[in-house]
Amino acid sequence: MSRDDNEFAAFLAARWPLLVRTLVLLGVPERVAHGVAEDALSRVYPDFSRLSREEDLDVAVYRELFDARDRHARHQETSEDAGGADQPEAAPPSDVPEWMGDPQERLEQLRAALDTMTPQEREVVVLQHVAELSDDQVADVLERPMGAPPRLAAPDVRLALEAIPVDPLHAGDVADAARVRRRRLWTRTGGVLLGLVLVALAATWVADRLDTVGDVQAADNPLPVAWYAEGTLHLSEVTVGVRPVLELVGVPDGVVLTNDRAQVLFIEHDGDQQQIGDTVTGTSLVVEPDNGWVAWADPGDGDPELVVYDTRVGDEVGRRSLADPASGGGQPVGDSHAVAIDGERVYFRTRDTDFAWAPLTGEAFALSGELVDIAAGARISRAPDPAALIVQAQPFDTGRLIVGTDARLTPDGRYVMADVDEDLAVFDVATGEEVPRMHSPSDEGRSWTYVGDDTFLVTVLHKLQDKRYQDTLQMPDQGDYRVYECVPGRDDVCVEVHRVPRESPDAPVLAR
Numbered sequence: 001m002s003r004d005d006n007e008f009a010a011f012l013a014a015r016w017p018l019l020v021r022t023l024v025l026l027g028v029p030e031r032v033a034h035g036v037a038e039d040a041l042s043r044v045y046p047d048f049s050r051l052s053r054e055e056d057l058d059v060a061v062y063r064e065l066f067d068a069r070d071r072h073a074r075h076q077e078t079s080e081d082a083g084g085a086d087q088p089e090a091a092p093p094s095d096v097p098e099w100m101g102d103p104q105e106r107l108e109q110l111r112a113a114l115d116t117m118t119p120q121e122r123e124v125v126v127l128q129h130v131a132e133l134s135d136d137q138v139a140d141v142l143e144r145p146m147g148a149p150p151r152l153a154a155p156d157v158r159l160a161l162e163a164i165p166v167d168p169l170h171a172g173d174v175a176d177a178a179r180v181r182r183r184r185l186w187t188r189t190g191g192v193l194l195g196l197v198l199v200a201l202a203a204t205w206v207a208d209r210l211d212t213v214g215d216v217q218a219a220d221n222p223l224p225v226a227w228y229a230e231g232t233l234h235l236s237e238v239t240v241g242v243r244p245v246l247e248l249v250g251v252p253d254g255v256v257l258t259n260d261r262a263q264v265l266f267i268e269h270d271g272d273q274q275q276i277g278d279t280v281t282g283t284s285l286v287v288e289p290d291n292g293w294v295a296w297a298d299p300g301d302g303d304p305e306l307v308v309y310d311t312r313v314g315d316e317v318g319r320r321s322l323a324d325p326a327s328g329g330g331q332p333v334g335d336s337h338a339v340a341i342d343g344e345r346v347y348f349r350t351r352d353t354d355f356a357w358a359p360l361t362g363e364a365f366a367l368s369g370e371l372v373d374i375a376a377g378a379r380i381s382r383a384p385d386p387a388a389l390i391v392q393a394q395p396f397d398t399g400r401l402i403v404g405t406d407a408r409l410t411p412d413g414r415y416v417m418a419d420v421d422e423d424l425a426v427f428d429v430a431t432g433e434e435v436p437r438m439h440s441p442s443d444e445g446r447s448w449t450y451v452g453d454d455t456f457l458v459t460v461l462h463k464l465q466d467k468r469y470q471d472t473l474q475m476p477d478q479g480d481y482r483v484y485e486c487v488p489g490r491d492d493v494c495v496e497v498h499r500v501p502r503e504s505p506d507a508p509v510l511a512r
Helices: 003-025 030-054 057-081 098-115 120-128 135-142 157-161 171-201 204-215
Strands: 217-218 227-229 232-234 238-241 245-251 252-257 261-268 273-278 286-288 293-298 305-312 316-320 337-340 345-350 353-358 361-367 370-375 377-381 389-394 402-403 406-408 415-418 424-430 444-452 457-461 481-486 494-500
Touching: 003 030, 003 057, 003 120, 003 171, 030 057, 030 171, 057 135, 098 157, 120 135, 204 361, 227 245, 245 286, 245 370, 273 293, 273 305, 293 316, 293 345, 345 370, 370 406, 370 415, 377 406, 389 415, 402 415, 415 444, 424 444, 457 494
Parallel strands: 286 337
Antiparallel strands: 217 238, 227 232, 232 238, 245 252, 252 261, 261 273, 286 293, 293 305, 293 337, 305 316, 337 345, 345 353, 353 361, 370 377, 377 389, 389 402, 406 415, 415 424, 444 457, 457 481, 481 494
């Protein structure tokens, strides 16, 4: 769980009961207040990090709460006009348990006192005594001068609140509601825009769009991760027809990929998809799986930029120029690209210097050496020898040399998967020692991913063996691709889990 998620969960635990009880004392039925409050929180959630930094979070949340209440009231009026009014809420039973006697009595007194006030006075009193907002905060929420605050005669407000039951709500439920709302909003907006574009561009745009996204079909995935092969993206419960995939990363709500048209697409678990940007072919797509951030190099309009996108929120976190002033702008210079995301810090290379950047705060600084990857505090850097890499388990670790020309860390920072002599090798970050090779020497490792708990998925090109070819045992043009689940230290280190016929020279791409 990311820092933002932890902070939101703590905020939710503290404010959720007060939000529901505020609505109830404003006249919203108890069974409705929970849904209205969750709707308000789902609208705050995508912008929670910025609101907590730049604004009064309580004011923002209660403004959204009042907006949600008003939306519900308008909907109720429409339903009643159509003959669909809800039945009035049943009165509380008279046989209140003895231990609830005092809270229930205080609640009735409080409601009686509130019923004597105008709606405007009632809002002020409830925000002051239930939400516990200051006078200035109340004025900001209501967006009107508060005037002389009404006097509340009913005592023991906190005791009265105990008589209003509140069902628990988990932060994950709010995040799910925010995702559903974002998807519906995108669908509606996309439908309107599609209609306008169809009028303007007719069939040309439609043909290009359909060629990009393809069909969605229900299908079980034989692997525990998303993967691509032969024009088909395999998700957990569906397959999606897509153009050739170059990079594929997993995020909490689905996958992000780059294709042969240099497009960046976000595809959710159910196959819903949208283009979220453009990239430079051959540059990296990097991900922080915990918070759903992805980053890539965007060619821009003459000024290349590093783009960071939050897939949970459905919006960009920030952009930063990758242009080298000495180059005259244009495409990213040389090896300029995103390197890694670790938490809320993005690492990138521009020309011959690496940088770390925190887009939420704007902090940025240059790094020494050439960074290859970073995850959970562990890092890989290039060694002076081009065939070697330096692995550090933590920032001030002296590091260990491993053989390899390129490499990637597992998200937990425990292992390195390196390219060695046109094959794949796994190293333990803590010791720098190579893990015994997890596939047959007669096979060629082509792609890999890590699924946690010391478990790897490795795709190899299986090569047929024939005793007539003692010097070249492999016949690669007649082999197939095989995916193995490998666990170092297990008796059967690797177990075959899937085969992909070799109908093209491109190996299956596993989501990382």
